[in-house]
Amino acid sequence: MKLKSLSSALAFLFASALPAQSPMSLPADLDSYIARVMKEFTVPGVSLAVVKDGKVLAAKGYGVRELGKSVPVDALTRFGIASNTKAFTATALGILVEEGKLEWDAPVIRYLPSFAMYDPFVTRELTIRDLLVHRSGLGLGAGDLLWWPPSTYDRKEIARRLRFIKPATSFRTAYAYDNVLYLIAGEVIETISGQTWEDFVSSRILARVGMTNSNVRHSDAGAAGNDAFPHAEVEGRVRRVAPFASDNTNPAGGINAGATDMAKWMIVQLDSGRLSDGSRLFSQSTARELWTLVTPITPGTPAPELSFLRSSFVGYGLGFFVSDYRGRKLLSHTGGLPGYLSKVVMLPDQKTGVAVLTNQESGYAFNAITNRLLDHFLGAAPVDYPAIYKRLEAGGNDRIAAADRAAAAKRDSLSRPSLPLSGYMGTYADPWYGDVIIGQESGKLFIRFAHSPSLVGDLVHWQHDTFVARWRDRELRADAFVTFALNPNASIDQIKMQPVSESVDFSFDFQDLLLKPKPRTR
Numbered sequence: 001m002k003l004k005s006l007s008s009a010l011a012f013l014f015a016s017a018l019p020a021q022s023p024m025s026l027p028a029d030l031d032s033y034i035a036r037v038m039k040e041f042t043v044p045g046v047s048l049a050v051v052k053d054g055k056v057l058a059a060k061g062y063g064v065r066e067l068g069k070s071v072p073v074d075a076l077t078r079f080g081i082a083s084n085t086k087a088f089t090a091t092a093l094g095i096l097v098e099e100g101k102l103e104w105d106a107p108v109i110r111y112l113p114s115f116a117m118y119d120p121f122v123t124r125e126l127t128i129r130d131l132l133v134h135r136s137g138l139g140l141g142a143g144d145l146l147w148w149p150p151s152t153y154d155r156k157e158i159a160r161r162l163r164f165i166k167p168a169t170s171f172r173t174a175y176a177y178d179n180v181l182y183l184i185a186g187e188v189i190e191t192i193s194g195q196t197w198e199d200f201v202s203s204r205i206l207a208r209v210g211m212t213n214s215n216v217r218h219s220d221a222g223a224a225g226n227d228a229f230p231h232a233e234v235e236g237r238v239r240r241v242a243p244f245a246s247d248n249t250n251p252a253g254g255i256n257a258g259a260t261d262m263a264k265w266m267i268v269q270l271d272s273g274r275l276s277d278g279s280r281l282f283s284q285s286t287a288r289e290l291w292t293l294v295t296p297i298t299p300g301t302p303a304p305e306l307s308f309l310r311s312s313f314v315g316y317g318l319g320f321f322v323s324d325y326r327g328r329k330l331l332s333h334t335g336g337l338p339g340y341l342s343k344v345v346m347l348p349d350q351k352t353g354v355a356v357l358t359n360q361e362s363g364y365a366f367n368a369i370t371n372r373l374l375d376h377f378l379g380a381a382p383v384d385y386p387a388i389y390k391r392l393e394a395g396g397n398d399r400i401a402a403a404d405r406a407a408a409a410k411r412d413s414l415s416r417p418s419l420p421l422s423g424y425m426g427t428y429a430d431p432w433y434g435d436v437i438i439g440q441e442s443g444k445l446f447i448r449f450a451h452s453p454s455l456v457g458d459l460v461h462w463q464h465d466t467f468v469a470r471w472r473d474r475e476l477r478a479d480a481f482v483t484f485a486l487n488p489n490a491s492i493d494q495i496k497m498q499p500v501s502e503s504v505d506f507s508f509d510f511q512d513l514l515l516k517p518k519p520r521t522r
Contacts, residue, residue: 026373027382045360046356047079107124111191115184133317135171135174141506152452179252206261209265238360269346273286289318317331336361415463
């Protein structure tokens with residue numbers, strides 16, 4: 001669908017604006033607005049928390065915990081908040097800094113002597129602060145295949161394998177979002193405090209904030225109780241999917257919470273660590289550390305219809321993105337897991353916070369809700385975000401489909417593999433991931449990642465010596481090209497992989513693998 005010009009779009013939006021409402025209360029049409037968003041983006045359930053000036057304006061649920069069922073979402077219904085957990089991990093480190101047990105700018109190896117990155121210089125220089133701010137030199141999502149989808153590796157083995165991941169950029173020169181260094185942050189917390197990350201965050205943060213309905217493990221998501229079940233679009237249909245169940249990276253995304261508890265969390269953050277009883281979870285000094293931009297990010301260019309939301313600055317602090325929204329400082333983060341998406345936004349100068357938790361994978365849905373509420377509290381005229389985001393969604397889907405068609409059109413469908421299928425069989429190893437097996441069943445090739453039980457798929461010939469790994473677990477939505485490079489004697493030199501489509505989640509970092517044949521043992 002062709003987008004309207006910016007001028008006509010804004011004219012329509014402002015002409016259809018609702019009467020001005022008090023920024024100290026919620027928009028009068030909020031419930032109907034959220035219902036519309038949920039319908040537009042096929043979201044079964046939403047948990048909403050809104051706080052301002054230390055008061056809870058909203059902590060409520062919308063919709064249902066499971067599509068096709070009638071059990072409603074309420075204020076206590078838990079959702080996986082995913083990477084919004086990162087702020088809790090950063091806060092935990094801040095507490096230890098205040099206790100004199102850590103220093104933000106001390107090297108990690110002071111506390112974890114066995115820790116190592118690929119580059120010895122980075123190993124020596126990487127600090128506690130660096131663990132949190134996505135500037136280590138690792139590429140986007142590098143190392144995520146060590147834990148995503150769930151693997152047989154434990155945390156300590158994942159940490160050990162980081163030394164084999166080659167950097168994508170020089171140290172501290174570029175932003176690239178990662179998860180694995182938050183796992184290292186969790187190891188630091190355990191080593192220094194004597195408590196696991198889970199026990200520390202539960203007892204030292206959740207309990208003190210009053211988040212008594214929350215838990216801290218991926219494996220608790222979707223368990224019996226007041227939990228929302230995750231949903232996603234799989235092969236064209238939104239349906240319930242299996243929750244992510246590995247606890248390896250709880251420090252990066254393991255918390256499950258509902259609206260009531262997220263409201264309490266935002267109030268404490270916005271009051272610079274002050275708890276409801278007047279004591280402090282952390283000091284104003286730590287709040288400044290958490291909220292200060294460390295790693296700059298080049299601001300993106302929004303779609304023309306959203307040009308009025310263009311940021312002047314964007315960066316990452318300690319567990320938060322730091323940017324501006326309509327000229328005001330904004331702290332924010334999103335979170336994503338299979339079937340769960342969330343967003344937390346806070347305007348610290350206005351002591352205003354909004355958390356939106358959903359059990360479907362639509363970032364357009366949470367943006368439509370958070371933007372509507374931020375605009376309301378800043379006195380901006382209402383914007384028809386659902387309509388704009390619906391057009392952007394359609395355009396994005398069309399663009400991805402066109403790219404997929406273009407790739408298919410370039411395929412040499414008449415080509416054949418260079419070798420008989422048996423010539424591709426064997427065990428291949430990547431220095432940081434480990435073994436990948438290419439085998440044969442019923443005359444067809446398959447691929448199996450030795451340490452990722454769900455990464456088993458059929459290899460379908462694409463062209464020449466490239467195949468497509470079509471994973472048998474279709475909920476992965478992560479099919480990948482598998483390309484064999486041959487030596488002059490027709491033996492396999494190496495395998496490289498890459499996602500088939502840009503719609504594949506970045507945590508499937510297949511492109512970072514370099515698989516070499518392992519010598520066959522007799």
